[in-house]
Amino acid sequence: MMPIQYAGLTRPIGIILACLMIAACAPRGMAPSAPPPVATTDRALQVQAETAYQKGELLTALDYYQVLIQNFPDSPLIPQAFLKIGRIQTALDDDLAAVDSYQQLLAIYPERPEAMDARIEMLGALQRLGRNQEILDAAPAFADQVQGDIRRFRLYTILGDAHAALAAWDQAVYFYDLAMTDAPAIHRAALEEKMKTAVAMLQEDQIELLLGQVQDETVVGYLSFQQAATMAGASAYDDAVWLLTVFLERFPDHEYAPQARALVEQLAGKVAYDRYALGCLLPLTGPYALFGARALDGIQLAFSEINTMQDGLPARLVVKDTGSDPNQAARAMQALADAKVAAVIGPIATAESAAEVAQERRIPIMTISQREGLTAIGDNVFRNFITPRMQAAVLSSYMLETLGKRRFAVLYPDEIYGRTFRDMFWEEIYQRGGEIVALEAYDPAKTDFEDVIKKLVGRYYDTPEDLKALREPLDLLGPLTALPGYRPPVEEAVEENVPGRRSRSARQDDDAPPPIVDFEAILVPDSPKMLGLVIPQLVYHDVVNVTLLGTNLWFSEKLLKEAGEYVQGAVLPSGFYPASQSPRVQTFVAAFEAVYGRAPGFIEAIAYDSARIMLNAMLDPNVWLRAGIRHTLTKAVPVEGVTGKVAFDGNGEPVKDLVLLQIEGNDFIEIDPSRAPVKGRSDDIPPAPLP
Known part of the structure; x- marks a missing residue:
């Protein structure tokens, strides 16, 4: 077998022996004074x-190992x-x-046990290079x-050092x-x-x-201390004090604890606010004034109830008009911040500009808005509102998981x-294993939706002439009734008084193909x-015996009058x-009617x-910082309200x-999402009037 070549270090035995003899002159610690003869077996x-x-x-x-190889x-x-040769070369400062x-x-x-040690040792040499x-x-x-505590320790330390050297x-x-x-x-x-050096270089x-x-x-x-110090450096004093307080509770004996206490004292004067003052931003003038007035009624009722139960100082409501204008909303939020309110509720509209100011001033704000993306600020x-995602989720869950329906259509403006709603409903249906089999959009400025509905059910295109011929008697053979063996087709009896059904003979488009209603529900x-025009x-176009699905806009007396x-x-x-x-809802409705003389709606x-x-x-007596208010809201503990249970996820949604x-x-009628209804739509729909 050819000798193993080792990076130019393979030497004839004679030279090696000569080197061993010369090495006798080297200083102690580098070579022996009188080297023994070279052994004749590998183990020796x-x-x-x-x-x-x-x-x-x-x-x-080193020479003995080279002779062995x-x-x-x-x-x-x-x-x-x-x-061992690699380790000796490292000790001799020859990492290359x-x-x-x-x-x-x-x-x-590559498969020998020594290979893993070699990998780690090589990383160390590369680091020194x-x-x-x-x-x-x-x-x-x-x-x-990698297995073994020492190996893992060396590997992870080397990787940490390498990232630190690259400023990662x-x-x-x-x-x-x-x-x-x-x-x-x-x-x-x-x-x-x-670790401390690296932590000090981190971003928030x-x-x-x-x-x-x-x-x-x-x-x-x-990390916890550095997070607080970073917040203080960014003038987020309230958050800094909150984090320092949490840090001291968890690590009272930490080496940074004295610094944390000193920083809390230093920032104490910069985090003062009125813990009994709740700011309120609502459109009391402008195009959204009606919604603002209705929301204010609900908020004031909540204040009166809370203050009745409050033992200490009463809470105060500081109301600012947004004027239904984003610039005025931003100015109003600045005014509330200057008034040192604890938190803010609202706005309904123009919420983005106010939320940006609230975030900059580090004041918790709960918007009452359907606008998506607000909490990303x-x-x-x-945000506390009913969202399209929620509605799509509850509809799809009920349809698929409770009723067992799998095929859906969407007809949307x-x-x-x-x-x-098209996108949200599609995603929720898909995730639950259903499918959208028909999808059409209509122009909301129009009043005639015939073409769109025909597309939805496959009746938009004219029947080809060759197919029409198959529907008519063959002229050359005479009428079908004269053909030998002719039997009239058995037609399904259609009762004219069955709601939701009409005889096709009463239709003007007798030659049109039947609609393809291959879906079980339509949103x-x-x-x-x-809806009074569309439904x-x-x-009329025979889209019957399917379940109609709507959004929260359908909850309206006007719908019942227009298309009930x-x-x-x-x-x-x-x-x-x-x-x-x-009982909670009944109590709220009764109290609201007693105060305002009218029934509350969703906004209230x-x-x-x-x-x-x-x-x-x-x-909350345990909350003494605005950051504490924020952390209380994000605990993800559901709170029972008149609009149902609500919790806030990590994004504030x-x-x-x-x-x-x-x-x-x-x-x-309120229905149980976990139970199918006794009767469905197909038995309750009257026939459409003839054109």
């Missing part, structure tokens, strides 16, 4: 090499020899040669295969944290110093992410509202005014049902719930239970 050579290594005679040990290329001791040695071991013996990116490129191929501080902290788990006590102090979003990933309590402490922005997301035309006879059995979600049997109810949620959070209603006669 290994003993000689290891003995020299233990004595610190590194050059002698040269003379015994088939020996099972070769991988160990390569590994060490990398070559480890690479040869990995190339020839400043080749940090090569470390990051090589490590993922084997990092998850968040990744450095991540790997230092992993190293902490396996760090020997003797190395822990040095590792903590590296990086700290937030790492706090959800790291395991070591020491690391959590460093920041962690102080919340070609505008933002319609397109939004029509539009207003009552438009009768659906029935055509929407029997229709199912729709609602954010508030004043006729509910819930959602404003009432929002006010109570905010007041309970800000008046509401997670609500919606009411599910069905139209029966001239009423909206």
Whole structure:
């Protein structure tokens, strides 16, 4: 067998022996004064090499290992020899040669146990050579295969150092944290110093992410303190004091605890606010003034109830008019911030400009808006409203999981509202295993939807002439009734008095193909005014015996007047049902009617719930900072309200239970989403009038 070539270091035995003799003149610690003769077996050579290594005679040990590789290329001791050669070269400050040695071991013996040590040792050599990116490129191929505490500690420390050298501080902290788990006590102090250096370089979003990933309590402490210090540096004093308070409760004996206490005292004067003052932004003038006035009634009722139960100082409502204008809304929010209110409720419209100011001033705000994306402005922005996603979810769940329907159609106005519900409903149906088999949009400015409905049911295109011929008697043979063996077809009897059905003989388009109604339910997301035009035309074109699905806009007396006879059995979600049997809702409705002399609607109810949620959070005796209000809201604990249970997810979006209603006669009846109704729409729809 050819001798193993080792990076230009293979030498004839004579030269090696000569070197051993010359090495006798070397200083103590580098070579022996009188080297013993070279052993004649591989194991004896290994003993000689290891003995020299233990004595610190590194050059002698190196030569013995090289002789072992040269003379015994088939020996099972070769991988160990390569590994030791690499370590000796590292000790001799020749990391470049060490990398070559480890690479040869990995190339020839990739499956031997020594290979994993060689990989880790090679990463260390690359680090000392400043080749940090090569470390990051090589490590993922084997990092998850590393076993043993010391190996993992070395690997993770090297990876942390490599990321730190490349200024990837968040990744450095991540790997230092992993190293902490396996760090020997003797190395822990040095590792903590590296950790502190890396943590001090982190950005706010990086700290937030790492706090959800790291395991070591020491690391959590460093990150928590740094998060508070970063907030203070960004003038987010309320958040800083909140985080410092939490830090001191969890880590009272931390090395940074004295600094934390000093910082709390320093910032105390900068976080003062009126914990009994709730700001309120509503459109009391302008095009949305009617909604603002209705919402204010609900909010004021909530205040009166809370103050009746409050033992201490009464809560105060500071109302500002947004004028239905985004610029005025922003100015009004600035005024509330200057008044040092604890939190803000509203606006209904123009919420974005106000929310941006609230986030900048770090004041919790609960908007009463259907606008999507508001809570993305920041962690102080919340929203309490019924959303298209909620409605699509409850409808699809009921249809598929309770009624077992699988095929759906969507007929929608070609505008933002319609397109939004189209997309949300499609996603929810798809996720639950259903399918949309028909989809058509109509122009909301028109009143005739014949073409659109025909497209929906496959009747839009004219019947080809050759197919028409098959529907008529064959002239050459005479009428069909004269053909031998002719039997008249058995026609399904159609009772003229059966609601929702009409004889096709009464239709003017007798030659038209029958509609393809291959869906079991159809969603029509539009207003009552438009529904009064659309729904009768659906029935006229034989789209019957399917379940009509609507949105919360369907919950209107106007719909019953415009198209009540055509929407029997229709199912729709609602954010508030004043006729509910819930004692909480009945109490609210009675109190509202007693004060205002009218029944509350959804706006009054959602404003009432929002006010109570905010007041309970800000008046909690354990909350003394605005950041505490925000954290109370984000606990994801459902709060029972008159609009159902609501909690807020990590993005400030509401997670609500919606009411599910069905139209029966001239009423909206609450139904149980987990149970199918006794009767459906097909038995309640009258025939459409003839044109």
